[in-house]
Amino acid sequence: MMEHTHVSLAHGNGGRFMRELIDEIFVRHLANEWLDTRVDAARIVLEAGVDVLVTTDGFTVEPLEFPGGDIGSLAVHGTVNDLSVAGAVPRYLTVNAFIEEGLPIDQLDRLVASLGAAARAQEVAVVAGDTKVVGRGEGGGLYLTTTGIGTRDRSIHLGMSHIQPADRILVSGPLGDHGAAVMLAREQFGLRGDLKSDCAPVAGITRRLTQVPGLRFMRDPTRGGLASVMHEIVHGTGLAVRLFDDAIPVRDSVRSVCEMLGYDPLYLACEGRVVAVVAEQSADEALAALRGESDGAHAAIVGSVERDTPRVIVVTELGGERLLEELEDSPLPRIC
Amino acid sequence: MMEHTHVSLAHGNGGRFMRELIDEIFVRHLANEWLDTRVDAARIVLEAGVDVLVTTDGFTVEPLEFPGGDIGSLAVHGTVNDLSVAGAVPRYLTVNAFIEEGLPIDQLDRLVASLGAAARAQEVAVVAGDTKVVGRGEGGGLYLTTTGIGTRDRSIHLGMSHIQPADRILVSGPLGDHGAAVMLAREQFGLRGDLKSDCAPVAGITRRLTQVPGLRFMRDPTRGGLASVMHEIVHGTGLAVRLFDDAIPVRDSVRSVCEMLGYDPLYLACEGRVVAVVAEQSADEALAALRGESDGAHAAIVGSVERDTPRVIVVTELGGERLLEELEDSPLPRIC
Numbered sequence: 001m002m003e004h005t006h007v008s009l010a011h012g013n014g015g016r017f018m019r020e021l022i023d024e025i026f027v028r029h030l031a032n033e034w035l036d037t038r039v040d041a042a043r044i045v046l047e048a049g050v051d052v053l054v055t056t057d058g059f060t061v062e063p064l065e066f067p068g069g070d071i072g073s074l075a076v077h078g079t080v081n082d083l084s085v086a087g088a089v090p091r092y093l094t095v096n097a098f099i100e101e102g103l104p105i106d107q108l109d110r111l112v113a114s115l116g117a118a119a120r121a122q123e124v125a126v127v128a129g130d131t132k133v134v135g136r137g138e139g140g141g142l143y144l145t146t147t148g149i150g151t152r153d154r155s156i157h158l159g160m161s162h163i164q165p166a167d168r169i170l171v172s173g174p175l176g177d178h179g180a181a182v183m184l185a186r187e188q189f190g191l192r193g194d195l196k197s198d199c200a201p202v203a204g205i206t207r208r209l210t211q212v213p214g215l216r217f218m219r220d221p222t223r224g225g226l227a228s229v230m231h232e233i234v235h236g237t238g239l240a241v242r243l244f245d246d247a248i249p250v251r252d253s254v255r256s257v258c259e260m261l262g263y264d265p266l267y268l269a270c271e272g273r274v275v276a277v278v279a280e281q282s283a284d285e286a287l288a289a290l291r292g293e294s295d296g297a298h299a300a301i302v303g304s305v306e307r308d309t310p311r312v313i314v315v316t317e318l319g320g321e322r323l324l325e326e327l328e329d330s331p332l333p334r335i336c
Numbered sequence: 337m338m339e340h341t342h343v344s345l346a347h348g349n350g351g352r353f354m355r356e357l358i359d360e361i362f363v364r365h366l367a368n369e370w371l372d373t374r375v376d377a378a379r380i381v382l383e384a385g386v387d388v389l390v391t392t393d394g395f396t397v398e399p400l401e402f403p404g405g406d407i408g409s410l411a412v413h414g415t416v417n418d419l420s421v422a423g424a425v426p427r428y429l430t431v432n433a434f435i436e437e438g439l440p441i442d443q444l445d446r447l448v449a450s451l452g453a454a455a456r457a458q459e460v461a462v463v464a465g466d467t468k469v470v471g472r473g474e475g476g477g478l479y480l481t482t483t484g485i486g487t488r489d490r491s492i493h494l495g496m497s498h499i500q501p502a503d504r505i506l507v508s509g510p511l512g513d514h515g516a517a518v519m520l521a522r523e524q525f526g527l528r529g530d531l532k533s534d535c536a537p538v539a540g541i542t543r544r545l546t547q548v549p550g551l552r553f554m555r556d557p558t559r560g561g562l563a564s565v566m567h568e569i570v571h572g573t574g575l576a577v578r579l580f581d582d583a584i585p586v587r588d589s590v591r592s593v594c595e596m597l598g599y600d601p602l603y604l605a606c607e608g609r610v611v612a613v614v615a616e617q618s619a620d621e622a623l624a625a626l627r628g629e630s631d632g633a634h635a636a637i638v639g640s641v642e643r644d645t646p647r648v649i650v651v652t653e654l655g656g657e658r659l660l661e662e663l664e665d666s667p668l669p670r671i672c
Contacts, residue, residue: 014560014605015663019571038496038572040555041391041422041486048384055377056430056483058468086377094392096481098434132394132479140474145432147392147464147483150377160374219376224350231351236374269350327351 007103012133022131025109029116030095030126042127044092044149051154055082056147064111064141066185068178068197069271072115075144077201077271078222080122084206085218085274087158088150090122095129095146100139111142122201124148160236162216165307168283169241172205172274172290173198173249173298175226179268180254183261195253200272205296208289209274214282219275224327226302227266229275230312231326233305240308243324246317249298266314267327277305343439348469358467361445365452366431366462378463380428380485387490391418392483400447400477402521404514404533405607408451411480413537413607414558416458420542421554421610423494424486429455431465431482436475447478458537460484496572498552501643504619505577508541508610508626509534509585509634511562515604516590519597531589536608541632544625545610550618555611560663562638563602565611566648567662569641576644579660582653585634602650603663613641 010017027037034042046052059075069077080090095115099108119126177198184195202220209215221229226248230241243266250265258265272295278286283301290299312324346353363373370378382388395411405413416426431451435444455462513534520531538556545551557565562584566577579602586601594601608631614622619637626635648660 010664012559013663014558014564015567017664018560038568039422040418041389041424041484043387043389043488046382046388052380052382053377054380054428054430054464054485056432056464056481057466058432058434058481060434060468060470082376086375088377092390094390094483096392096394096432096483098394098396098479128390128392128483130393130481132396134396134476134479137473138476140470143434143468143470143479145392145394145466145481145483147430147432148377149390149485152379222350223348224354228350232374235355327349328346328353 005105007099007101007105007108007133009101009133009135012131025112026129026131029112032125034125034127044127046151050151053083053086053088053150053152054147055079056145057082059144060140061182062140063185064107066182066197067195068181069199070111070114071142071144072111073118074199074271075146076115076118076122077199079146079148080124081202081220083148083150084203085220086152087156087206087210088152090124090148090150092127092149093119093124093146095126095144097131098139098143099131099133100141101133101136103141122203156210158215158217160217160233163233163237163239163277163305165239165305166280167216167277167305168280168301169303169305170276170278170286170290170299170301171226171249172296174251174254175221175248175270175273176250176254176265176268178271179225180257184257195257198270198272200295202272202274205274205290205293208293209276209286212278212282212286212289214279215276215286216279217277221273221275222269222271225267225269226275227312227324228327230324234310234312238310240306240311240313241303242306242313242315243303244315247300247302249300266324341441343435343437343441343444343469345437345469345471348467361448362465362467365448368461370461370463380463382487386487389419389422389424389486389488390483391415392481393418395480396476397518398476399521400443402518402533403531404517405535406447406450407478407480408447409454410535410607411482412451412454412458413535415482415484416460417538417556419484419486420539421556422488423492423542423546424488426458426460426484426486428463428485429460429482431462431480433467434475434479435467435469436477437469437472439477458539492546494551494553496553496569499569499573499575499613499641501575501641502616503552503613503641504616504637505639505641506612506614506622506626506635506637507562507585508632510587510590511557511584511606511609512586512590512601512604514607515561516593520593531593534606534608536631538608538610541610541626541629544629545612545622548614548618548622548625550615551612551622552615553613557606557609557611559605561603561605562611563648563660564663566660570646570648574646576642576647576649577639578642578649578651579639580651583636583638585636602660
């Protein structure tokens with residue numbers, strides 16, 4: 001096994017230590033029939049007659065391990081979920097790691113094991129990877145990048161351009177669990193409670209939703225939360241969005257954390273939720289589909305699209321209206 | 337245009353500043369028919385009947401701009417070259433950036449422009465990307481990750497497993513230019529001379545070489561240099577490698593820098609060279625093919641593969657022999 005307890009710059013120089021780090025941690029946890037560290041590029045197989053989709057995401061989170069997940073599982077779910085909400089089946093993944101000098105080898109091992117387990121659970125093969133070691137004080141312990149390749153049936157047509165006035169907006173579950181859990185883990189208030197990240201694959205949910213006629217668009221509300229997805233829709237369609245505050249599922253524990261820290265849960269990141277836009281007449285069917293999934297028990301219809309001045313309106317519990325602003329300054333620590 | 341002079345954490349929070357950073361820098365320089373920032377995953381088109389190859393690489397270099405290149409062009413060439421040496425034609429690229437708070441917007445703009453120009457020159461479309469902003473002191477200015485997807489004719493069969501005893505080893509040009517240029521730029525010795533990185537695409541060279549019957553294997557000698565490629569061959573084949581010191585092309589200026597700093601040029605990174613292994617009887621044809629390319633004027637046959645104890649032997653100019661060790665400790669600053 002590795003003769004070091006912490007990652008050193010020598011683990012990044014292309015020599016024996018790097019080979020050992022890659023073999024004994026990355027290859028050991030990520031091995032599959034496609035992964036061959038001796039090649040410059042991996043050959044993948046994609047069946048004919050399907051659309052091929054590609055997505056990529058970088059991950060930085062502090063702490064690297066948090067209640068409900070860690071940067072390893074996050075780096076898998078974040079990227080495969082982007083494929084899932086595009087209606088695709090995730091197939092292959094590449095993984096890059098920027099490792100900060102001094103990271104404990106044990107911790108790196110745990111994080112890569114978690115990444116490998118998350119990929120296997122989704123039947124996604126890690127086909128290529130790369131590690132770089134950066135100097136002490138030049139990284140946040142570990143930054144990961146994953147790129148995902150998926151295939152999509154050609155009969156699936158989703159996208160913002162399909163959104164129409166009167167469409168309904170649904171969410172698959174309570175919002176902000178990931179953001180609140182990471183903030184709490186970060187700030188070390190001493191209070192943890194049972195708050196856990198929602199970090200999870202959404203493939204089950206998106207597979208169900210794509211069977212609903214009238215499905216227009218899906219997105220996972222990660223960085224910037226539901227509010228930012230709503231603003232993307234407003235920017236992309238030129239339409240208005242109206243949300244109903246009392247319909248939006250937010251756990252009491254998340255609400256408490258937000259009140260304590262002064263955040264709006266609508267801006268908090270989720271890492272295992274789906275926002276869906278469906279035709280008005282399909283809303284109930286979509287809701288039933290969501291609730292049929294184990295992660296969708298708290299799914300809800302939270303708003304609608306309207307032909308109006310492009311903006312995001314929230315109808316408060318008392319029937320008043322407030323504008324939900326686009327995130328500008330940085331009210332949130334980075335959590336995804 | 338951007339209302340900031342430096343990147344701030346607010347450029348990473350998923351809101352308006354992030355959208356502006358992405359639109360006004362990344363999209364502006366990287367735009368192509370495939371890139372759509374409004375989608376979670378990009379659809380790409382791959383013709384039927386070809387092999388699909390995937391590779392990925394992370395980039396960190398200090399300084400971010402150096403004689404002959406910068407991290408932007410490096411991030412394109414590093415990844416498309418991995419596809420080229422695998423015998424593939426690079427087609428699509430994804431780009432991730434970890435940007436350190438405080439990076440001047442002007443510099444980011446130059447670096448992304450350079451990345452875009454390098455990709456266009458290679459007819460590679462950037463189809464997806466992602467940016468994350470990390471706190472001051474948690475990054476090296478800019479870390480990039482690129483993932484490349486290429487296609488390869490099914491008649492091309494290359495790989496370490498094809499290497500046989502008596503095969504010849506060729507290099508496409510002088511070694512260590514990139515490593516030496518970056519070290520000089522880093523150390524600020526005051527002496528620069530005309531030393532420039534060799535950072536460049538190798539597609540022209542690899543296209544020529546793949547037409548040579550008897551081509552077994554190609555690799556770009558990046559991190560760890562020629563020495564590390566030789567050790568990979570030794571590990572992968574169980575054969576020995578014999579190099580001839582006086583046949584290995586190294587510029588006088590690189591040799592001087594190495595003598596001054598105490599480095600062996602055989603370990604220095606190149607970012608625009610190819611190492612090729614060919615059948616003995618094809619060596620002259622391969623050399624002629626290399627010299628027919630503008631970047632191959634100084635190509636040379638530098639050694640051979642032998643059935644012997646697995647190790648790398650260098651025959652010195654005086655006819656003696658020395659063992660070329662695998663890189664262990666870190667004798668080199670990180671330069672790729």
